Amino acid sequence: MKVNYEIVQQRRDDIMVLIQKLGKVDVETLSNEFNTSEITIRRDLQYWEDRGAIIRYHGGAKLVQHMVNHNNTNFTNDRYKHALAKYAAQFVEEGDTIFINTSSTALLILLYIQNKRVTVITNNAKALLVKHDPLISIVLTGGELRFPKEAMVGEFCLNNLNRVSANKCFIGCSGISADDGITTAIQNEVSINETMIHRTTGSVFVLADYTKIGTKHSFLSGQIDDIDYLITDINAPQETLEEIAKHDVKITQLKPLIRIDETQ
Numbered sequence: 001m002k003v004n005y006e007i008v009q010q011r012r013d014d015i016m017v018l019i020q021k022l023g024k025v026d027v028e029t030l031s032n033e034f035n036t037s038e039i040t041i042r043r044d045l046q047y048w049e050d051r052g053a054i055i056r057y058h059g060g061a062k063l064v065q066h067m068v069n070h071n072n073t074n075f076t077n078d079r080y081k082h083a084l085a086k087y088a089a090q091f092v093e094e095g096d097t098i099f100i101n102t103s104s105t106a107l108l109i110l111l112y113i114q115n116k117r118v119t120v121i122t123n124n125a126k127a128l129l130v131k132h133d134p135l136i137s138i139v140l141t142g143g144e145l146r147f148p149k150e151a152m153v154g155e156f157c158l159n160n161l162n163r164v165s166a167n168k169c170f171i172g173c174s175g176i177s178a179d180d181g182i183t184t185a186i187q188n189e190v191s192i193n194e195t196m197i198h199r200t201t202g203s204v205f206v207l208a209d210y211t212k213i214g215t216k217h218s219f220l221s222g223q224i225d226d227i228d229y230l231i232t233d234i235n236a237p238q239e240t241l242e243e244i245a246k247h248d249v250k251i252t253q254l255k256p257l258i259r260i261d262e263t264q
Helices: 005-022 027-033 038-050 078-089 125-129 155-161 187-198 238-245
Strands: 024-026 054-057 060-063 097-100 118-122 136-140 144-146 151-153 166-171 175-177 181-184 200-207 219-222 229-233 250-254
Touching (some): 005 060, 024 027, 078 250, 125 136, 187 200, 238 250
Parallel strands (some): 097 118, 097 166, 166 200
């Protein structure tokens, strides 16, 4: 049976997004996430190695240092991520219960919530490693721990989420657009993201740097009408943002932080 080239290329693009986010991946994890054979994954990794984007090693691959994205801009954008997180943190109020998904950008919010009693419910096990104000209570959803992203997924996680609610939700995504909604490259996280959105009684915030705006990935986590705020950076394409804004989404574009506060 002939394999659709567009499907193959979409999977390869999704794999590259993961490698760019995580720095390195292993073949077994990718095989499970994309529900395909390890032989196919190795071919996909070979495709990217041939283009100089990654270096393969036994059982996995890592990103080439100074790898650039499709816009020929250095993909290391920590200053943008911190800007998004710091701005989002101002919406967190005393007594709030908030959801945070496995997004590395959304997780940075913990650094910037100060002097407020807040409960954070998250399926991101890396939350335990983030310095945070002692007034913040972190509640892990539990569930199957998936590496290397350290995401908690599965029925156990979903059952626990369905027993709680939050008044605000802060999530990241792999892509967002008016037509395609909020999409992710990781199938196992779809139902978690959906549940967080639907169990939120107040505002839903999406934190997405410019590389995610106008991008579509394989799995739908939510419709554009499900969110209230989109927080992005000044490099995001204006035409795409204008289409998103037509759905009553409040959009904020930020400049990168001059310096990242490491004293928190």
